[in-house]
Amino acid sequence: MGGFRLWIETPDSAKTKKQNLHPRHFNSESLDKWLKNCAGLKAIAPSQFDQQVLMLPTAQGQPLPCPELMIEMADDLLDQAEWSAWTVDCYRLADSPINVINELHYRLIFQGDEIRPGQDFLFWYYYTQSLKTLLQNDQFIPALRCRKESQKSPYEFHATWEFLSEEYETLLTEASERMPASAAPGFEAVSLLRHCAEVLLRKATGQAKLTQAYQQKMAGTFLPDACSPLTGKPWYTSIDSTLGEQWIKWRRRVVGGGAERPFQLALQLHEPTSEKPEQWQLVFLVWSRQDPSLQTPLADYWALKNQSRDYLLKAFGQDFEALLLADLGQAAGIYPALWSALDSAEPTGMTLELDQAFAFLTETAWILEGAGYRVIVPAWWTPQGRRRAKLRMRSAPSGKKASSAAKRKGLSMDELLAYRYDLTLGGETVAPDEWAQLVAAKTPLVQFRGQWVALDKERMAEMLDFWKQQGEVGDSLDMQALLQRTVAEDSDFEIDPDDALAAMLANLRDHSQLEAVEDPPGLHAQLREYQKRGVAWLAFLDSLDLCGCLADDMGLGKTIQVIARLLHEQSQQDRQPPTLLIAPTSVLGNWQKEIERFAPQLQTLIHHGANRCKDVKLFSEDLLDKDVIIVSYSLALRDAALLSAVRWHRIVLDEAQNIKNPEAKQTKAILKLDARFRLALTGTPVENRLLDLWSIFNFLNPGYLGKQAGFRKHFETPIQRDRDPVKSAHLKRLVEPFILRRVKTDPTIIKDLPDKVENKQYCNLSREQASLYEAVVRDVETQLEESEGIQRQGLMLSTLMKLKQICNHPSQFLQDNSPFEANRSHKLERLSDMLTEMLSEGESALVFTQFTEIGSQLERYLKTHLNCQTYYLHGGTSRAKREQMISQFQDADSPPAVFVLSLKAGGVGITLTRANHVFHFDRWWNPAVEDQATDRAFRIGQTRNVFVHKFLTLGTLEERIDQMIEEKKQVAGAIVGSDESWLTKLDNEAFRQLIALNRTAIFDD
Amino acid sequence: MQAIRTWWGQRFMQALERFTDPARLARGRSYANSNRIKSWQLKDGVMSAKIRGNTNPYYGVYKEPTYETAISLKIISNDDWELLIRQLGSRASFVSRLLLNEMPDNIETPFEALDLHLLPHNAKDFKTRCSCPDYENPCKHVAGLCYFLASQLDQDPFLLFELRGLSPHDLLNKLKQTPLGKALAQVRGQERVSVFTPVESYFTRPLALDQPLACDYKAFWECHKRLPEDRVNPATTHFIPALLIKKGGDFPDFWKQAMPFPAAMEGAYEAIRKKSKAW
Secondary structure (H helix, E strand, O other): OOOOEEOOEOOOOOOOOOOOEOOOEOOHHHHHHHHHHOOOOOOOOHHHEEEEEEEEEEEOOEEOOOHHHOOOOOHHHHHHOEEEEEEEEEEEOOOOHHHHHHHHHHHHHHOOOOOOOOHHHHHHHHHHHHHHHHHHOOOEEEEEEEEOOOOOOOEEEEEEEEEOOHHHHHHHHHHHOOOOHHHOOOEOHHHHHHHHHHHHHHHHHHOOOOOHHHHHHOOOOOHHHHOOOOOOOOOEEEOOOHHHHHHHHHHHHHHOOOOOOOEEEEEEEEOOOOOOOOOEEEEEEEEEOOOOOOEEEHHHHHHOOHHHHHHHHHHHOOOHHHHHHHHHHHHHHHOHHHHHHHOOOOOOEEEEOHHHHHHHHHHHHHHHHHOOOEEEOOHHHOOOOOOOEEEEEEEOOOOHHHHHHHHHOOOOOOOEEEEEEEEEEOOEEOOHHHHHHHHHOOOOEEEEOOEEEEOOHHHHHHHHHHHHHHOOOOEEEEHHHHHHHHHOOOOOEEEOOOOHHHHHHHHHHOHHHOOOOOOOOOOOOOOOHHHHHHHHHHHHHHHOOOOEEEOOOOOOOHHHHHHHHHHHHHHHOOOOOOEEEEEOHHHHHHHHHHHHHHOOOOOEEEOOOOOOOOOHHHHHHHHOOOOEEEEEHHHHHHOHHHHHOOEEEEEEEOOHHHHOOOOOHHHHHHHHOEEEEEEEEOOOOHHHOHHHHHHHHHHHOOOOOOOHHHHHHHHHHHHHOOOOHHHHHHHHHHHHHHEEOOOOOOHHHHHHOOOEEEEEEEEOEOHHHHHHHHHHHHHHHHHHHHOOHHHHHHHHHHHHHHHHHHHHOHHHHHOOOOOOOHHHOHHHHHHHHHHHHHHHOOOEEEEEEOOHHHHHHHHHHHHHHHOOEEEEEOOOOOHHHHHHHHHHHHOOOOOOEEEEEEHHHHOOOOOOOOEEEEEEOOOOOOHHHHHHHHOOOOOOOOOOOEEEEEEEEOOOHHHHHHHHHHHHHHHOOOOOOOOHHHHHHOOHHHHHHHHOOOHHHEOOO | OOOOOOHHHHHHHHHHHOOOOHHHHHHHHHHHOOOOEEEEEEEOOEEEEEEEOOOEHHHOEOOOOEEEEEEEEOOOOHHHHHHHHHHHOOOHHHHHHHHOOOOOOOOHHHHHHOOOOOOOOOHHHEEEEEOOOOOOOOOHHHHHHHHHHHHHHHHOOOHHHHHOOOOHHHHHHHHHOOOOHHHHHHHHHHHOOOOOOOOOOOOOOOOEOOOOOOOOHHHHHOOOOOOOOOOOOOOOOOOOOOHHHHOOOOOOOOOOOOOOHHHHHHHHHHHHHHOHHHO
């Protein structure tokens, strides 16, 4: 019987004399310490630590580090790899393995431990937790295993269990295709997974504690054995195999037709017609699973002649009648009233009386549905159509607080509003005495104003009491309490639809209801429809003094929506204090550039660099004529005193996940800043990491999600560790009003987007890049004077190349093997951030560069820092390797990946439509070549919008040449040549201007 | 001797009780288990068995005797069966129940229409004989065999058809010609072949693979296909316990308890689910 063992590989070697002891792993002491301190496990018996020998890929006498350690390894090292045995210290999971794995996973993923889960661990997490769901749903049956030692020995029957469901078989297939060899080295996947499932099932069932009475009742049956730990003793011994045959027969009946039926039996309840007011009709129908539009009442089926049935039998299968009868019998077994309907060769349905109908609706329907039948109930019984009893709230017309709020046209989170109440049923106001009559009705289903309605009389009585207490006086609630009171679907409260509050809440709940704003005056761009709605949403939240998070997918244009909102606001009101925009250093320049481009009348200031203003008084003078102050996260902390001396109109946090750690100094400094409005921007799905979500809400609407400890207890742990669906839905409804997240795949968004969306990403130079750049420029200026002809052209071209290399990364220019890290190049940092976001959405990308040397560096960097699948295609790639990479990348089942391509090798011929993002890390001066490269993703077979991101560094030749291209493009599309030679026709002065560095565009943290 | 649990098994015994001395019946019960009944067969509508008797000097029986005992019911003619099966095969409620291995509770309706019975009705329905010297009929061996037969009926109600002279083969053939009986015939036909083989291992044995010669670092640590996203548990608001078990009918052949199998299993599942913290 197999079991789980856990071991931890470390990056650092420990000295060891023992041969074949793995040099880099936690020994049992460290394991013990980690499991207790970090993973929160208690009681671990010493016997749970042991040593195992593993065959691991080994090269140069050392086991190769696993991929999660992100240690760079040369390809030839991987090619040399061979198997070698290594001994590692292990922790053996003994009791409750399924729960221990879940607990470890929770800690590893959500509690920010240094230890990362390996692929093998993640696989086992997925497999065991999937089995847990099957266990919870009774998707297993008792089974017999029979042993017979020899021809003459008796049959020994052992009791056990087996998983039996389609879900189990699907899981096995799915899992066996996804099991890395390291998860169980040396074993074939399917048989191993079956073994594992059976062992875990037996362990789980062995834990059951049967009550004594039950145990006695079941004495002699297999149950006491099957519900206690495995002993190895047979439950029953016999000289013949009759018992086994009986089990087989029974099992066959449980399995049923085996394969899933091509049809589904449906039961539909119709309310009485006016001719027969007492008779509810329950009608049998059949649905085709393949074609859900094909549904046939059984009455119609029977009425057909034999030949005409053939057409239906094609859809329902040739065994239709046998399976149908078995299904009907089964249904009648669950709901015995059905037997009377089956007293016919052609059962079609039956009639029910009112109390039977009610019982059917409240109970039987659910049970039948759970048993796999489709149940169709009248619309007024469905969650959408049901007419519910509610207490309707109206904001009270008088009262000081309310009127002052009304004057400001806004409600703040902490402002109180007074309410009055009405009793309503299905949206119609009901007078208290009529309500009391309904409560007193003898039947739970009544006809109310011509329509059937189900009454929850107990609740209605409570509501009446509440109304009696509150009706006269009314009570007061703040916005937060109001949202929380109305958040639950089955809330007792509703807002009067005629009240302004209702429209407001409806808009909060359903963003699509908002009326789009027109392009604000002064915006040098046209907003797309969804962007107009986004701006309207921002304006709407502002009008309520609420703060939100704009979380649109990357590429949908969060920046322009914010800019449009700033303009929109300016057009509506008098001059306000400036907005403080906090963003990662790598995008500061991009923000300024975009504002300049789209809203030149907005005055911006980048607060950055050694020469920045540090005096509060001078600073506030600087702000007088500014609209937007742009600052990096690190400076927001460093200059916290300066920034908190100002009352800002608004604080915008770009990449708001930067404040995900509530304990960080940076987060705390930002929380202290004073502003009327706050806005968070993020492209990563915040709702997946609840601590991040809480932290962002703590910035936006402090207190709304409660204190951190309470949030952890009520939401974070139950949702992330126990995957609690109720809590998850509740939290979703709570935060929904404050998050606007549109995804690229949303059809209404697709409609608004062109097939190809081009964006430029402006980055700044780091100080290091700037000094290298200047040195090259100085050098070439003197040389340029002295050279002519071919030599001059060569000098110009090599200068262009050097400068572009510097713009990419200093190490590319220096070629000195210095660290290829993001802190030396904002371009690299930005690329890495954007790719991270994109990968988290499960999307793939192409990254083009014209330089082979940086291509391989990029690939390695992305592989190790983003921990994703990467490929690199360049001129030297063999044809076979190239084909293999392409087909792996294109495989929809593989994880999202980044494909780095050299512009020359990857620019033509191949199809990479798995990617819907294309990055141009450096610019090629001929747009036609770039477009051709972009078309690798934007080809036949591409079903999604393609987002093209062109990177360029501000203040450098990249920005200037971009301008030239843009201008020329507008004059005549093809004026620029296919290579860079047209640039060498420039005279010296023009060339000097082209390459000169604008020092204001240099940023360093 | 286990209790007769199904209504049709009980009805069978009640018919016997109507014309049999209670004391003799009680004594007969002890003959109904397998160490008394040496062998039995049901052939051509006759249930016959070899039953181990007692020595009895009074009758001059000094060595343990073996008696030949047989029971048969009044045969229903082939023509009548033709009519009856046509009726049964055109009522969904009959077929659906029989598909679950249960006797429909209104099974007698079509029989009564022809002035016939499926279950024994009175003494005239029974024909019994026994080689024992006891002149009283039914003797305790006959009573024992009746009990035994009733317990067999519990497990397979179709035996009643055989006792009334319709062989399993004919039953299937006749069912096949009715609109709904086809389905039943098909399932019964399959159930007749059950091959049971012992296994070598309690758990499925994982197949060991040979260590591959080539060492592929990537293939060892990673899998090309990605794992599905971690999903929130589906909300199971209307969960039905032991649903799978309910498909197997109330009294599978191996289940000798009085409590229906699904009910017993609900208790077991609940006890298992309760300890989910220990999984």
